Amino acid sequence: MQISSLPLGYNHPALLKVLNDPANLSTLVNRPALGNLPPADFPLRVQNSLIAVAPKGLTNVKTMACGSCSNENAYKAIFMWYMTKQRGGAPPSPEELETCMYNKSPGAPDLTLMSFTGAFHGRTLGCLATTHSKAIHKLDIPSLDWPIAPFPQLKYPLEEHEAENRAEERRCLDQVHALFREYTSAGRPVCGVVVEPVQAEGGDNHASPEFFRELRAITKEYGAAFLVDEVQTGVGVTGSWWAHDLWQLDDPPDIVTFAKKMLGGGYFHTEEFRANSGYRIFNTWLGEPSKLAMCEAVVKTVQEENLLENVRQAGSVLLDGLKHLQTKYPTQLENARGLGTFIAIDCKGGDAHRNKILTDLKRKGIQSGGCGERTIRCRPALIFQPHHAEMVVNAMDEVLAEQA
Amino acid sequence: MQISSLPLGYNHPALLKVLNDPANLSTLVNRPALGNLPPADFPLRVQNSLIAVAPKGLTNVKTMACGSCSNENAYKAIFMWYMTKQRGGAPPSPEELETCMYNKSPGAPDLTLMSFTGAFHGRTLGCLATTHSKAIHKLDIPSLDWPIAPFPQLKYPLEEHEAENRAEERRCLDQVHALFREYTSAGRPVCGVVVEPVQAEGGDNHASPEFFRELRAITKEYGAAFLVDEVQTGVGVTGSWWAHDLWQLDDPPDIVTFAKKMLGGGYFHTEEFRANSGYRIFNTWLGEPSKLAMCEAVVKTVQEENLLENVRQAGSVLLDGLKHLQTKYPTQLENARGLGTFIAIDCKGGDAHRNKILTDLKRKGIQSGGCGERTIRCRPALIFQPHHAEMVVNAMDEVLAEQA
Ligand code: FES
Numbered sequence: 001m002q003i004s005s006l007p008l009g010y011n012h013p014a015l016l017k018v019l020n021d022p023a024n025l026s027t028l029v030n031r032p033a034l035g036n037l038p039p040a041d042f043p044l045r046v047q048n049s050l051i052a053v054a055p056k057g058l059t060n061v062k063t064m065a066c067g068s069c070s071n072e073n074a075y076k077a078i079f080m081w082y083m084t085k086q087r088g089g090a091p092p093s094p095e096e097l098e099t100c101m102y103n104k105s106p107g108a109p110d111l112t113l114m115s116f117t118g119a120f121h122g123r124t125l126g127c128l129a130t131t132h133s134k135a136i137h138k139l140d141i142p143s144l145d146w147p148i149a150p151f152p153q154l155k156y157p158l159e160e161h162e163a164e165n166r167a168e169e170r171r172c173l174d175q176v177h178a179l180f181r182e183y184t185s186a187g188r189p190v191c192g193v194v195v196e197p198v199q200a201e202g203g204d205n206h207a208s209p210e211f212f213r214e215l216r217a218i219t220k221e222y223g224a225a226f227l228v229d230e231v232q233t234g235v236g237v238t239g240s241w242w243a244h245d246l247w248q249l250d251d252p253p254d255i256v257t258f259a260k261k262m263l264g265g266g267y268f269h270t271e272e273f274r275a276n277s278g279y280r281i282f283n284t285w286l287g288e289p290s291k292l293a294m295c296e297a298v299v300k301t302v303q304e305e306n307l308l309e310n311v312r313q314a315g316s317v318l319l320d321g322l323k324h325l326q327t328k329y330p331t332q333l334e335n336a337r338g339l340g341t342f343i344a345i346d347c348k349g350g351d352a353h354r355n356k357i358l359t360d361l362k363r364k365g366i367q368s369g370g371c372g373e374r375t376i377r378c379r380p381a382l383i384f385q386p387h388h389a390e391m392v393v394n395a396m397d398e399v400l401a402e403q404a
Numbered sequence: 405m406q407i408s409s410l411p412l413g414y415n416h417p418a419l420l421k422v423l424n425d426p427a428n429l430s431t432l433v434n435r436p437a438l439g440n441l442p443p444a445d446f447p448l449r450v451q452n453s454l455i456a457v458a459p460k461g462l463t464n465v466k467t468m469a470c471g472s473c474s475n476e477n478a479y480k481a482i483f484m485w486y487m488t489k490q491r492g493g494a495p496p497s498p499e500e501l502e503t504c505m506y507n508k509s510p511g512a513p514d515l516t517l518m519s520f521t522g523a524f525h526g527r528t529l530g531c532l533a534t535t536h537s538k539a540i541h542k543l544d545i546p547s548l549d550w551p552i553a554p555f556p557q558l559k560y561p562l563e564e565h566e567a568e569n570r571a572e573e574r575r576c577l578d579q580v581h582a583l584f585r586e587y588t589s590a591g592r593p594v595c596g597v598v599v600e601p602v603q604a605e606g607g608d609n610h611a612s613p614e615f616f617r618e619l620r621a622i623t624k625e626y627g628a629a630f631l632v633d634e635v636q637t638g639v640g641v642t643g644s645w646w647a648h649d650l651w652q653l654d655d656p657p658d659i660v661t662f663a664k665k666m667l668g669g670g671y672f673h674t675e676e677f678r679a680n681s682g683y684r685i686f687n688t689w690l691g692e693p694s695k696l697a698m699c700e701a702v703v704k705t706v707q708e709e710n711l712l713e714n715v716r717q718a719g720s721v722l723l724d725g726l727k728h729l730q731t732k733y734p735t736q737l738e739n740a741r742g743l744g745t746f747i748a749i750d751c752k753g754g755d756a757h758r759n760k761i762l763t764d765l766k767r768k769g770i771q772s773g774g775c776g777e778r779t780i781r782c783r784p785a786l787i788f789q790p791h792h793a794e795m796v797v798n799a800m801d802e803v804l805a806e807q808a
Binding site for chain 2: 016111280282
């Protein structure tokens with residue numbers, strides 16, 4: 001599914017209809033500079049696409065074009081929010097305005113953003129400073145000294161290792177506290193924490209809703225922003241539109257970023273995170289209206305065809321099937337885990353074993369992919385149905401039997 | 405023209421044809437992850453669009469989606485190239501592979517990239533470290549301590565101030581030398597220099613071909629890469645496809661970035677700047693084939709309709725007209741300058757005066773824009789003809805007469 005970026009698979013009629021509609025031709029051919037000259041129908045488009053699925057508590061949205069510019073600009077919004085709070089309503093000083101032009105403090109202050117080991121948030125320099133999934137992404141690129149907390153390494157199935165997992169999450173949260181204190185006392189305030197609901201590129205690493213709820217509370221305690229990166233977990237794949245819906249937070253996140261299956265990028269945010277003047281969060285295109293037109297069709301299709309329920313059903317068939325296979329082939333597979341159809345399983349024989357299974361699956365007509373060191377991940381579109389899940393499980397059974 | 409991003413104006417028949425062609429429907433609806441699953445026609449699309457206009461000496465191209473990811477990834481390619489040279493063919497050490505995961509040296513080395521005062525290269529964190537046009541772009545965002553050289557502040561018309569301008573360019577080039585030495589001796593190698601052929605957002609600041617030729621020579625001398633950012637100057641607006649064609653370099657640039665009027669982003673580069681393994685320069689989408697299909701139509705239209713010649717003719721009418729107006733209204737205007745239709749003029753009454761003229765022009769049906777502190781810039785599409793230029797000059801004459 002093109003790195004998890006196709007919401008409705010190939011050539012979905014609802015999307016073909018958008019592209020074939022003569023009324024949309026002008027939107028397709030005349031890409032505007034949205035920040036300066038938004039077309040007349042832009043507010044309605046945003047309303048019918050992005051705002052229609054806004055996470056609870058987040059009433060604002062900023063459009064972007066991909067996951068990287070979504071996260072980059074969300075980070076910038078956090079730094080601006082933090083400094084605006086620091087100034088308590090005062091305008092920036094002449095010294096700040098002057099020094100920032102030369103990348104120097106106080107105008108370009110030494111602020112930091114916390115991320116987690118194993119995280120992936122993109123590959124532009126700001127995003128890359130918070131990405132820690134594979135060396136090949138980062139090698140040779142200068143970076144920023146920002147705090148990196150350990151992400152819990154849980155034992156699966158989660159329900160059989162509750163006590164150990166709780167201790168592991170405690171260890172990680174203690175480190176989050178420690179890093180807040182360490183960086184702040186070094187005069188390098190931690191303005192926010194960015195986290196994925198499931199670490200996707202990093203190997204489908206899960207944590208409990210309690211972990212995320214406490215993380216949210218910690219960011220409040222230190223006056224930092226809580227940014228949830230839903231670029232890969234968003235748009236229904238976990239059975240909820242947003243994966244963080246499952247945490248049942250009392251306080252919503254401050255910012256939620258999206259891209260991939262939304263067909264364009266951007267971030268939702270609370271009122272507080274609006275830039276306090278024009279042109280602070282800005283670029284030439286700021287996304288693209290034609291992508292919003294397609295996103296609108298996705299949102300409608302998911303609702304009309306009840307696809308979240310479909311994802312929950314197909315996911316349950318797939319996860320049960322994989323759990324059955326790991327019992328049947330205990331020397332080959334372990335750690336089947338997932339939410340909705342966002343499912344993964346580890347190969348005991350490491351990288352080579354994993355890649356052999358992926359190749360053999362492809363020979364049987366099943367396209368899948370890897371993440372982390374030795375993980376097979378399932379990232380079907382939202383139209384993947386229970387009987388498709390059965391086909392995957394059966395094909396995998398055959399592949400594993402051949403290896404056994 | 406949507407921040408200089410529409411090459412052929414609105415609703416050009418050649419672009420409508422691409423979007424109306426049923427053969428392109430699949431390309432429009434099924435956006436691929438180009439780095440993993442390029443469609444079968446991708447090499448041909450690249451050949452007919454990007455490679456058809458590749459700058460002299462640059463035979464490789466990497467597709468991206470906007471100007472920011474084009475520059476970010478070009479910077480990364482430079483850092484990778486530099487470190488690969490340093491290793492002399494050896495693989496990265498285990499220590500490098502481990503430290504980079506935590507943003508630490510030696511894996512994330514303390515390398516730098518030189519830029520110029522007044523430059524604009526984008527707003528993601530890496531790009532922003534090389535952008536120095538307006539405080540509002542940079543305020544509150546943490547940055548990198550990278551060398552910033554002064555960009556020449558020339559007197560216009562260039563031909564009347566040759567000696568002074570040569571001295572000013574000499575001063576700036578001396579600073580480039582000094583910064584190379586200063587950063588290198590501080591153990592922070594300058595791996596490349598990034599420059600715009602005309603500083604566009606910064607106020608349409610020009611420099612001579614000799615300046616750029618010497619800059620290219622200096623980068624060679626220090627073993628650094630020479631990156632020309634043609635995001636705004638590219639695609640025929642100067643009367644050449646690329647503005648740096650006008651410098652007649654003996655050695656081509658190492659990398660040339662593009663976006664805006666190319667309708668998608670990317671960078672051309674020499675063989676040396678190919679990443680030495682897969683997944684180093686990578687993201688989910690890596691641009692979009694439908695944009696290449698439109699870019700191909702732009703390239704063909706410019707050739708078939710001889711639009712570069714049109715730009716030269718229209719530009720000459722416009723520049724001559726503005727020069728005439730600055731003689732007629734010497735208290736209002738000065739410094740008419742430009743290449744092709746990439747033309748600007750300064751308002752003597754500063755920001756307020758400039759904005760009044762822009763508003764009055766809009767009342768007469770002429771949409772234009774500002775850049776720098778007090779500059780009016782012209783950024784028409786390539787279909788802007790000599791008689792359109794006359795309309796602009798006449799409208800401006802009326803506006804200036806009303807103010808006089
Ligand atoms: S950085 Fe997102 S499209 Fe270029």
